[in-house]
Amino acid sequence: MKSYITYPIVEEHEGLTVEVYLKQILEYSGRKIQKLTRQKGIILNKKPVFLQKRVKTGDILRVLTLEDSSYGVEPEQGLVDVLYEDKYLIVLNKPSGLLVHPAGQTSRGTLSNYLAHYYQQQGVVCTARPIHRLDRETSGCVLFAKDSHTQAQLDKGLKEGTLKRTYQAVVHGIMHPSSGTIIAPIGPHLTKPNRRAVNQKGDEAITHYTTLQSFSEASLLELSLDTGRTHQIRVHLSHSGHPIIGDRMYGKGSTLIAGQTLHAVSLEFPHPVEQRKIIAVAPFPSSFLRVLESLSN
Secondary structure: OOOEEEEEOOHHHOOOEHHHHHHHHOOOOHHHHHHHHHOOOEEEOOEEOOOOOEOOOOOEEEEEOOOOOOOOOOOOOOOOOEEEEOOOEEEEEEOOOOOOOOEOOEOOOOHHHHHHHHHHHOOOOOOOEEOOOOOOOOEEEEEEEOOHHHHHHHHHHHHHOOOEEEEEEEEEOOOOOOEEEEEOOEEEOOOOOOOEEEOOOOEOOEEEEEEEEEOOOEEEEEEEEOOOOOOHHHHHHHHOOOOEOOOOOOOOOOOOOOOOOEEEEEEEEEOOOOOOEEEEEOOOOHHHHHHHHHHHO
């Protein structure tokens, strides 16, 4: 059964041709529009439409969802903790110790492999499209798109800052001031190729933090990002003298936890197709909670 995405035409777009609306408003590529035209996949008010037809306020445009031909990765059985799902996107709760997507020498055992198997069990062929990544040892919310157009819309939201990511971390020491913003450019580490560092020739990086709880020698922070540089939170906190507990790359290991105490606690964003807001919240892993309990005692 064919699936369509529905777009009501609003007043500000009245008078645009269907082709211009698809290209400029929905950001469809010319190649994709050609493919949709060949498949008669562009419907205006329940009828096939020419690309040069001008739309009016209240018109209903329906665009065929082009089906994927592969999962993009090898399906593999594994834990898939679904926080939110609809026909356009899915939000998963990633455990610590798992890559989001195959990289380098790792082609299996990632969250994307497990998601592909999840789709397969539902009898659906759908490419695994992560919108953002989390480090291997970071747990929490990861957003995937189910089709290329939804992916493009979510990518746009990520760049424009409408996709808000909130994290919590336990760091060494007490933050002074208790709330603030870390602004420091991040670039490649001068001697260690797998690491990043504050580097004046690097890219702009902005991290906001608030102290939620202070312990004798540690702090629980809530953090949000204006930018999304590799290892940004870890680099900024280490640079400020307060590395994340358990972060062996930018601080040191801990007897309290095998990984690091950094958790992507929530995602908040406008739905890319429907007129509503999505808020997904990931419960804390037991390892994170044990660290807090240990520090409280």
